[in-house]
Amino acid sequence: MVRVDDYLYLIIGIAVAAVALLAGLVTTRSRSGGKRVERGGGTDVLAPPEPHVGEDAETPRDTPTRTVEDADLPVLTEPAAPTLERPESAASRLVRLRERLSRSQGGLGRGLLALLSRDRLDEDTWEDIEDTLLTADIGVAPTQELVERLRTRMRVEGAAASPVKDVLREELVALVDPTMDRSLHVDRHDGKPGVVLVVGVNGTGKTTTVGKLARVLVAEDKQVVLGAADTFRAAAAEQLTTWGERVGVPAVRGPEGSDPASVAYEAVKTGVEQEADVVLVDTAGRLQNKAGLMDELGKVKRVVEKQAPVTEVLLVLDATTGQNGMVQARVFSEVVKVTGIVLTKLDGSAKGGIVVAVQRELGVPVKLVGLGEGADDLAPFDPDTFVEAILGDGA
């Protein structure tokens, strides 16, 4: 005969087992690294494939982001609303970066001025001037041209010549070419956002440049969308998303190894839908071979243009790589129609002459220069400011 006590024990037993089962399920799920993780506010995020634990654990973000069940589709990561940074204005940025440019390029100007100010400008001195220019990576043809022009002016104008510094400034500005159009095509056109493809070899500062450029544009009150089409390096998308989050700019990204063209397409589609001013697309810059690069960038451009025309193709070059940078520039310009050059790491190189060399080689203007690792260390390139920095204050 079953007693009431037995029923009681049975019910308590079932309840204990149910609680244990439930607790077990919850623990298993949280350790499973499952793709969907609930965050505050009821939004979903795409969790990393391998969860980190202990000291490696990521600090949880309360970023309201969206995920898709199919991990092969690009994902739009909406930026966090609170504590947005205010990017530095163009004016204050220019004052600060001008000093940095003087620090890295001033040696060239001082060297040239010292040589040109000698009492006797003999052949040895002209050779030293030539060497100084070549060492600064100006390139052989522009160096010879500049030396020739300086020689002529010094000879013809003689004692009546303007101060040496003025002559040098005029000739250097002419060499850097103030007539080139350095404006960025980052505005809406025919009801579509501007589309900027940022290309270049990995490590040149491409992703950083896209992030910095987004800040420049946000400071100008533009609506920006980022496309993390560098799917080759896993961290690149994460890096770009973080850049966007800091200034309230959404980023479209795909999983590592996914088709860059599909991410770029989704990014531009998002830009069109959100009526953004401009979409900045970071591309993968594997220089495995020219044909591969051509296939990849060609496809990105073709696919993107189903949504909106590409208005700017910026090639990112690392100023510290000298001739290597020139080789890269040549390959990229053969693969895609580059419309502007971004010269990064100019703060870490005295070889600012690469500006002249690369413009001559490609016939494309340097539009932006990177002058540090800081978030606002990107400036528009201006020939007069550049030459002023070379020649020192008050040039």
Ligand SMILES: Nc1nc2c(ncn2[C@@H]2O[C@H](COP(=O)(O)OP(=O)(O)OP(=O)(O)O)[C@@H](O)[C@H]2O)c(=O)[nH]1
């Ligand atoms: N000093 C200095 N460092 C820079 C500048 N621009 C970028 N960097 C640094 O260069 C390194 C490489 O930058 P990334 O943006 O990751 O390079 P990337 O070309 O995007 O490389 P992938 O993401 O692999 O394609 C980072 O440490 C940047 O902080 C610059 O103008 N000056």
